[in-house]
Amino acid sequence: MSNDCIFCMILEGKIPSTKVYEDEFVFAFRDIHPMAPTHILVIPKEHIASADEITGKNSSYVAKIFEVIPKIAAAEGLANGYRVITNCGEDGCQSVKHLHFHLLGGRKLPETLA
Ligand code: 5GP
Numbered sequence: 001m002s003n004d005c006i007f008c009m010i011l012e013g014k015i016p017s018t019k020v021y022e023d024e025f026v027f028a029f030r031d032i033h034p035m036a037p038t039h040i041l042v043i044p045k046e047h048i049a050s051a052d053e054i055t056g057k058n059s060s061y062v063a064k065i066f067e068v069i070p071k072i073a074a075a076e077g078l079a080n081g082y083r084v085i086t087n088c089g090e091d092g093c094q095s096v097k098h099l100h101f102h103l104l105g106g107r108k109l110p111e112t113l114a
């Protein structure tokens with residue numbers, strides 16, 4: 001855990017969130033500023049700063065996250081598809097330095113990213 005990380009604070013219950021899924025490794029909650037009808041953040045329960053910090057030691061969290069995403073998508077009724085995004089670093093416009101995957105769906109999303 002990192003003391004100055006808002007997602008670690010969410011994991012510790014110090015900041016409230018709308019939880020949609022939790023297990024031993026993964027936590028998922030609704031984004032506070034949704035960009036689509038479904039906008040969920042899926043995060044590891046270990047503080048990994050970004051995709052750039054994924055290693056052989058912590059990549060099992062990423063595998064767990066991607067096992068959970070289809071379950072959340074099904075629970076959210078995203079049978080027509082969805083998008084998973086992770087922003088990394090300055091050029092990727094990452095604002096929270098705790099690895100997170102945006103799960104977006106519920107409408108046709110734009111084809112282009114930028
Ligand atoms: P990033 O820009 O780092 O890829 O995404 C960070 C996301 O976290 C943003 O979509 C933002 O709306 C969301 N976010 C930031 N602070 C909070 C918070 O305190 N609670 C929740 N639920 N989402 C947050």
Ligand code: ZN
Pocket residue numbers: 001002005006007008009046047048097098
């Ligand atoms: Zn953190």
